[in-house]
Amino acid sequence: MTIRNAIHRIEELFPGSISTKTVNRKQHGTNETYFPEILPDAVFYAKNTKEISKIVKICHEEECPLVAWGTGTSLEGNALAKRGGISLDMMSMDKVLRINAEDMDVIVQPGVTREQLNNDLKELGLFFPVDPGANASLGGMAATRASGTTAVRYGTMRENVLGLEVVLADGRVVKTGGRSRKSAAGYDLTKLIVGSEGTLAIITELTLKLQGRPEAIAAAICAFPTVDEAVQTVIQTIQMAIPMARMELVDTETILACNEYFGEAMPPLPHLFLEFHGSDSSVREQSEIVSDIAASLGGSDFKWSSKSEKRNKLWKARHHAFYAVKAKYPGYKAIATDACVPISKLACLIDETAKDIRESGIPGPIWGHVGDGNFHATLLIREKSQKDRKIAQGIIDRMCQRCLQMEGTITGEHGIGMGKLKYMQQEHGDSWELMSEIKRAMDPNYILNPGKVIKSN
Numbered sequence: 001m002t003i004r005n006a007i008h009r010i011e012e013l014f015p016g017s018i019s020t021k022t023v024n025r026k027q028h029g030t031n032e033t034y035f036p037e038i039l040p041d042a043v044f045y046a047k048n049t050k051e052i053s054k055i056v057k058i059c060h061e062e063e064c065p066l067v068a069w070g071t072g073t074s075l076e077g078n079a080l081a082k083r084g085g086i087s088l089d090m091m092s093m094d095k096v097l098r099i100n101a102e103d104m105d106v107i108v109q110p111g112v113t114r115e116q117l118n119n120d121l122k123e124l125g126l127f128f129p130v131d132p133g134a135n136a137s138l139g140g141m142a143a144t145r146a147s148g149t150t151a152v153r154y155g156t157m158r159e160n161v162l163g164l165e166v167v168l169a170d171g172r173v174v175k176t177g178g179r180s181r182k183s184a185a186g187y188d189l190t191k192l193i194v195g196s197e198g199t200l201a202i203i204t205e206l207t208l209k210l211q212g213r214p215e216a217i218a219a220a221i222c223a224f225p226t227v228d229e230a231v232q233t234v235i236q237t238i239q240m241a242i243p244m245a246r247m248e249l250v251d252t253e254t255i256l257a258c259n260e261y262f263g264e265a266m267p268p269l270p271h272l273f274l275e276f277h278g279s280d281s282s283v284r285e286q287s288e289i290v291s292d293i294a295a296s297l298g299g300s301d302f303k304w305s306s307k308s309e310k311r312n313k314l315w316k317a318r319h320h321a322f323y324a325v326k327a328k329y330p331g332y333k334a335i336a337t338d339a340c341v342p343i344s345k346l347a348c349l350i351d352e353t354a355k356d357i358r359e360s361g362i363p364g365p366i367w368g369h370v371g372d373g374n375f376h377a378t379l380l381i382r383e384k385s386q387k388d389r390k391i392a393q394g395i396i397d398r399m400c401q402r403c404l405q406m407e408g409t410i411t412g413e414h415g416i417g418m419g420k421l422k423y424m425q426q427e428h429g430d431s432w433e434l435m436s437e438i439k440r441a442m443d444p445n446y447i448l449n450p451g452k453v454i455k456s457n
């Protein structure tokens with residue numbers, strides 16, 4: 001029972017579909033952030049569920065690790081083959097299988113990306129709202145329970161996946177959930193698998209909830225004297241039940257990077273980026289209320305538009321923040337870490353984290369989906385500097401501690417992967433052991449993405 005046997009058996013069964021070439025292994029062994037390269041032993045390019053079922057069965061018998069790979073944009077080393085084995089590339093399974101426009105749902109293969117799906121939905125007046133910053137695969141997004149700028153209004157992948165087809169660790173194919181908007185029929189296996197980071201099953205099909213395109217969309221930006229006033233504006237807006245579509249914070253350092261990158265002249269202050277969905281009159285009314293709240297908290301330079309070109313221009317800094325910051329620090333690696341707390345604690349968490357970053361001496365701009373109490377710190381470290389790496393790790397450790405003390409979670413959206421594993425016991429206590437028991441029941445040979453999410457075996 002070895003990895004080599006598994007590769008050999010798969011090669012015999014599906015000649016040409018599995019590669020042990022270094023170039024392919026490298027493509028599936030790197031990541032968007034700071035984890036060192038970890039090459040899988042081979043890469044299998046999946047084409048359909050039947051094939052995956054056979055491969056998983058072989059891996060189960062040979063006790064060979066198998067790690068699903070979407071677009072590889074996850075930020076905590078989630079898709080890296082920590083224990084070697086086979087990287088299962090899902091990107092050729094990229095068909096939108098059935099759009100049920102009347103019921104506003106869609107059935108897709110896992111390799112469909114969110115932008116691809118939204119292009120297909122455009123002319124039907126529908127859209128899929130979950131929008132992580134990268135053009136990720138829907139399988140990867142479900143597996144990491146991803147979210148993005150619109151979660152404040154439409155929820156995360158948890159709220160938007162209605163059902164799944166999955167291949168279990170022994171090769172069985174099962175369906176979970178369905179197309180109905182609600183169900184009280186038994187355990188919610190869909191929600192168990194959403195967010196399991198490929199450790200419990202391979203997702204081979206997803207049924208997703210869709211939204212109607214709003215009649216009107218308006219965008220606004222506003223500068224604030226400090227992050228605190230910006231976050232207080234968010235809290236008051238949410239408490240007034242304004243149905244915000246997007247509420248994003250960008251700190252001064254990020255604004256400065258964006259000014260340089262785009263040749264803009266935004267005031268060097270923290271900003272809120274806002275979006276309103278509704279009818280012409282409702283978006284105008286909502287934005288007037290938020291503008292008043294912002295003004296009462298010292299907000300200035302409130303700019304608003306419902307014209308699509310102007311909206312995109314207003315939001316440019318938020319959309320491209322990651323790349324603007326990376327451009328400012330050539331030769332640096334970016335560690336994008338996230339945390340989430342109840343919204344009343346957010347200003348304090350950001351404030352203390354920003355202070356910690358300032359005192360550390362490494363750059364670490366902050367932005368995030370503050371409408372959900374979620375923010376990101378992007379720590380920039382010199383490529384080969386162990387010292388910087390250690391400083392960044394210290395900042396993340398302290399941020400996680402603070403956030404747990406504030407009854408928050410160590411990650412709102414990036415997931416556990418390898419980076420956040422060490423905080424799991426503290427966040428979950430005994431229920432982390434329960435997760436291990438679920439893993440043992442569903443994957444007794446620990447072949448699916450081993451070394452992630454649960455206690456190392």
Ligand SMILES: Cc1cc2nc3c(=O)[nH]c(=O)nc-3n(C[C@H](O)[C@H](O)[C@H](O)COP(=O)(O)OP(=O)(O)OC[C@H]3O[C@@H](n4cnc5c(N)ncnc54)[C@H](O)[C@@H]3O)c2cc1C
Binds near residue numbers: 071079133146147322
């Ligand atoms: C610039 C940038 C901005 C980002 N912004 C956000 C953001 O705003 N919000 C957010 O949530 N994330 C964000 N991310 C992180 C990333 O885009 C998400 O984690 C995304 O969900 C990963 O999808 P993927 O297709 O790249 O998955 P991968 O990275 O390929 O895989 C992620 C995990 O899912 C598993 N997996 C993949 N496909 C399957 C499958 N079919 N079945 C079972 N398991 C599977 C993998 O094994 C791995 O554990 C950002 C990343 C970048 C680079």
